[in-house]
Amino acid sequence: MVKAKVLLEDSVGKKVLLLANEAIARGVLEAGVRLVALYPGTPSSEIGNSLYQMSPHIPNFYFEFSANEKVALEVAGASAISGARSMMVCKGPGLNVAADPLLTLAYVGIRAGLVIVVADDPSMWSSQNENDSRYYALMGNLPLMEPSDPSEAKSMLLVAYDLSEQLELPILFRTTTRVNHSRSGVEYGPIRDRPEYVQFEKDPLRFVPVPSVARKRHPWLLEQMEKARSISESTELNFTIGSGELGIITSGVSYNYVLESLKILGVDAEVFKIGVTNPLPERMICDFLRRHKKTIIVEELEPFLETQIRSFAQHHSIDVEIYGKQQGFFPRVYEYSPRIVTTAISKIIGCNTPINWDDIDERAQSLPDLPPRPPLLCPGCPHRASYYGIRAVTRGKAIYPSDIGCYTLSIAPPLETADILFDMGSSISTACGIARVTNQDVVATIGDSTFFASGLPGLASAVYNQHPIALVILDNRTTAMTGHQPHPGTGITGMQKHVEPLDIEKVCRGLGVEYVKTIDPLDSLTSLVAEVRELVKWVRENKRPGVLISKAPCALLTVAERRRSGITVPPYYVDPDLCTACRRCLDRLACPAMYLDSETGKAVIDETLCTSCGTCVYVCPHKAILQKEE
Amino acid sequence: MDCNTHDTDVFNLVISGVGGQGVLTLAEVLSRAALSENHNVRVGEIHGMAQRGGHVVCTVRMGPDAYGPIVDAGTAHLIVGFEPVETLREVELVRPDGYIIMNQHIQHPVAVSMGKADYPPIDEIISSLRKFANHIFDFNAMSLAESAGNPQSMNMVMFGAIIGSGLVSISKETALATVAASFPGRFEEINTRAFESGYAATSVLKW
Ligand code: SF4
Ligand code: SF4
Numbered sequence: 001m002v003k004a005k006v007l008l009e010d011s012v013g014k015k016v017l018l019l020a021n022e023a024i025a026r027g028v029l030e031a032g033v034r035l036v037a038l039y040p041g042t043p044s045s046e047i048g049n050s051l052y053q054m055s056p057h058i059p060n061f062y063f064e065f066s067a068n069e070k071v072a073l074e075v076a077g078a079s080a081i082s083g084a085r086s087m088m089v090c091k092g093p094g095l096n097v098a099a100d101p102l103l104t105l106a107y108v109g110i111r112a113g114l115v116i117v118v119a120d121d122p123s124m125w126s127s128q129n130e131n132d133s134r135y136y137a138l139m140g141n142l143p144l145m146e147p148s149d150p151s152e153a154k155s156m157l158l159v160a161y162d163l164s165e166q167l168e169l170p171i172l173f174r175t176t177t178r179v180n181h182s183r184s185g186v187e188y189g190p191i192r193d194r195p196e197y198v199q200f201e202k203d204p205l206r207f208v209p210v211p212s213v214a215r216k217r218h219p220w221l222l223e224q225m226e227k228a229r230s231i232s233e234s235t236e237l238n239f240t241i242g243s244g245e246l247g248i249i250t251s252g253v254s255y256n257y258v259l260e261s262l263k264i265l266g267v268d269a270e271v272f273k274i275g276v277t278n279p280l281p282e283r284m285i286c287d288f289l290r291r292h293k294k295t296i297i298v299e300e301l302e303p304f305l306e307t308q309i310r311s312f313a314q315h316h317s318i319d320v321e322i323y324g325k326q327q328g329f330f331p332r333v334y335e336y337s338p339r340i341v342t343t344a345i346s347k348i349i350g351c352n353t354p355i356n357w358d359d360i361d362e363r364a365q366s367l368p369d370l371p372p373r374p375p376l377l378c379p380g381c382p383h384r385a386s387y388y389g390i391r392a393v394t395r396g397k398a399i400y401p402s403d404i405g406c407y408t409l410s411i412a413p414p415l416e417t418a419d420i421l422f423d424m425g426s427s428i429s430t431a432c433g434i435a436r437v438t439n440q441d442v443v444a445t446i447g448d449s450t451f452f453a454s455g456l457p458g459l460a461s462a463v464y465n466q467h468p469i470a471l472v473i474l475d476n477r478t479t480a481m482t483g484h485q486p487h488p489g490t491g492i493t494g495m496q497k498h499v500e501p502l503d504i505e506k507v508c509r510g511l512g513v514e515y516v517k518t519i520d521p522l523d524s525l526t527s528l529v530a531e532v533r534e535l536v537k538w539v540r541e542n543k544r545p546g547v548l549i550s551k552a553p554c555a556l557l558t559v560a561e562r563r564r565s566g567i568t569v570p571p572y573y574v575d576p577d578l579c580t581a582c583r584r585c586l587d588r589l590a591c592p593a594m595y596l597d598s599e600t601g602k603a604v605i606d607e608t609l610c611t612s613c614g615t616c617v618y619v620c621p622h623k624a625i626l627q628k629e630e
Numbered sequence: 631m632d633c634n635t636h637d638t639d640v641f642n643l644v645i646s647g648v649g650g651q652g653v654l655t656l657a658e659v660l661s662r663a664a665l666s667e668n669h670n671v672r673v674g675e676i677h678g679m680a681q682r683g684g685h686v687v688c689t690v691r692m693g694p695d696a697y698g699p700i701v702d703a704g705t706a707h708l709i710v711g712f713e714p715v716e717t718l719r720e721v722e723l724v725r726p727d728g729y730i731i732m733n734q735h736i737q738h739p740v741a742v743s744m745g746k747a748d749y750p751p752i753d754e755i756i757s758s759l760r761k762f763a764n765h766i767f768d769f770n771a772m773s774l775a776e777s778a779g780n781p782q783s784m785n786m787v788m789f790g791a792i793i794g795s796g797l798v799s800i801s802k803e804t805a806l807a808t809v810a811a812s813f814p815g816r817f818e819e820i821n822t823r824a825f826e827s828g829y830a831a832t833s834v835l836k837w
Contacts, residue, residue, distance in 0.1 A: 181675045181677055184670075185665050185671065256698030260698060339702040339703065355702075360703045361703070363762065368758060373739040373741075375683060375684030376684065378650075378683060586743050
């Protein structure tokens with residue numbers, strides 16, 4: 001990641017290599033944003049990570065990792081209503097959590113600019129579905145913008161704030177993974193000052209949407225969207241380049257693929273790049289359609305543009321052929337690539353693709369079978385010990401509701417302790433549903449950050465309704481999957497201020513859980529197994545939720561901390577004389593630092609990967625795993 | 631409609647490896663060097679889930695015609711593989727006239743450790759690579775990194791090898807300056823040594 005110092009530099013005209021997410025964080029400075037609130041979610045994470053590094057060094061700036069996305073949007077929305085430029089950031093599924101305040105925010109509107117950055121994830125590199133968040137713009141009547149690359153992510157953000165204030169509406173700013181996680185040169189502009197304080201001006205008949213107020217605000221919102229439509233007709237963010245018989249309409253990252261495809265194919269076309277994708281510039285689009293007998297629409301995921309553009313053509317009786325997803329030229333699943341776009345364009349205009357992709361695919365078929373390398377719990381991950389314990393006690397027979405975080409990776413063999421998952425916090429509530437209709441043991445797991453984000457209401461409900469679920473809270477002291485952001489249990493804020501952390505054990509007791517215990521999973525696997533056994537037994541006997549907090553820092557944090565303070569811990573090794581090649585360590589624990597010596601069939605520990613957690617020691621029945629002496 | 635296929639003005643580089651090996655850092659350092667020589671550069675990265683010890687690919691694209699970050703099958707000028715199987719996993723990306731630089735050091739996937747899958751023999755990997763490209767250089771970058779002072783400097787060995795190969799238009803001076811600027815303290819020295827050993831390995835090659 002680019003250092004905070006670089007992002008904070010006040011040097012207009014300087015060109016820096018930035019991730020689009022870092023460019024957005026820089027844009028926060030250039031737009032004079034006073035407050036940013038978010039819950040981390042990949043592919044949006046580095047926006048928050050950068051702001052977190054920067055926050056103590058920006059005057060009159062406030063940044064927080066809120067408990068979840070709904071909270072974040074309520075914080076940012078209220079700040080914008082008070083008159084301070086604000087931002088909320090989330091990933092696609094995170095916007096679903098914030099959908100409730102989102103749709104009402106559109107009714108009441110804002111006073112200073114509010115931008116909601118939502119990062120969708122075509123191909124689901126790190127998400128549980130392929131949310132196309134653009135539909136929130138249609139449903140909620142919200143202006144929507146889609147940048148194509150890091151440089152545009154920043155420049156468009158600045159326009160978004162102006163537009164938000166002009167229309168008094170929050171703006172949805174939608175990126176996709178290939179924008180968020182691409183890096184290119186970005187030119188710095190001037191940094192804007194932020195006010196220290198603003199004055200909240202009361203206007204309850206606008207900001208308190210009781211039905212009589214809301215009824216008046218809905219027509220207002222529609223009027224604002226009409227204004228937005230005329231802005232969309234004239235903004236420089238909607239433009240055409242090139243010329244030719246063929247017309248192509250596109251937005252977001254697909255714009256890049258279109259330009260590349262045309263270059264590769266040596267084909268001329270007029271390309272309409274839409275930056276403001278709601279409301280669409282209907283007049284411009286109709287003029288464009290009239291200029292081209294053939295128009296191709298290139299957009300990832302749902303036919304969001306395509307459906308609307310087809311209806312424009314029908315409505316205005318334009319004689320044009322529109323090609324897109326509906327005839328199957330483009331897929332509705334997964335992200336695009338230049339290859340997908342090039343292949344579709346060449347099919348539509350009737351020419352060959354420049355590269356014989358079929359031949360390459362065929363040759364790739366002839367490659368030897370490659371061992372898969374899926375993401376895994378890291379070597380030394382405390383969750384591995386916890387799951388080993390849970391599996392050992394329940395012999396793999398309990399139901400294991402899982403949640404959103406690294407620990408979902410326990411789905412892989414040999415741990416296989418993830419049976420059902422919907423969204424953040426769902427492990428607790430799905431456990432309740434399962435426990436009610438089966439008589440199987442249910443052991444749910446949730447991470448510390450997720451527990452604060454969405455686990456609390458589920459647990460309150462489980463206690464009140466007396467659901468017999470065993471809950472193991474895997475407290476690794478951070479939000480690990482998205483890059484180690486703090487949360488209410490860590491004792492540090494988004495402004496890097498040290499505060500009293502919320503104690504998960506006390507929180508559970510406060511919610512009325514009678515059985516609560518905390519253990520260190522790396523202390524001793526034997527006692528961990530005993531604790532899990534006791535938990536499951538207690539739940540079975542008492543028919544109520546019980547909680548075990550399995551608390552040990554993320555292995556990556558432990559290693560980083562050791563490196564920082566120069567501590568070396570001797571690694572573990574397998575004594576080949578004691579090892580009987582029984583494979584129990586690999587078959588049951590499968591720490592990635594261990595492998596079998598192909599000649600002797602005995603286990604070996606890769607010292608460069610071992611973090612010396614010591615878990616494997618307890619798994620070996622022959623006491624063959626030992627720690628090196630210093 | 632006519633289309634006369636064009637070779638576009640862009641150099642496509644793919645870095646393939648295992649999460650934790652420093653793939654992302656190499657892509658970033660390399661691109662920063664490219665930017666400081668005023669190249670138009672686009673980098674595609676993989677974050678989150680994929681980093682946890684799983685397979686990771688980064689793409690670096692340099693040149694005026696680089697718009698998006700994706701490198702498609704048959705379009706990579708150079709594939710840099712941090713691990714044999716991970717090199718082979720991405721081999722279809724290479725152009726028929728493209729190049730491959732590969733570290734021989736094996737990192738066992740868990741499926742192999744657990745005996746659920748086999749690791750293909752190294753000569754089979756190389757002969758499979760040859761079906762896609764003729765220019766292949768493989769060496770033990772891991773042992774060079776270890777002698778430079780830290781196995782974690784392997785990515786800088788690979789950086790040195792990329793620059794040493796002469797395929798990328800970034801000067802050695804710029805590359806070294808970027809290495810120095812990217813790693814503070816004692817890591818600067820180790821990484822510079824690692825870079826030099828990678829550079830020495832490929833600069834003598836007559837592909
Ligand atoms: S469990 Fe112990 S004896 Fe069995 S393979 Fe592993 S190290 Fe060897
Ligand atoms: S001590 Fe054992 S379980 Fe822990 S990281 Fe090392 S090899 Fe893996």
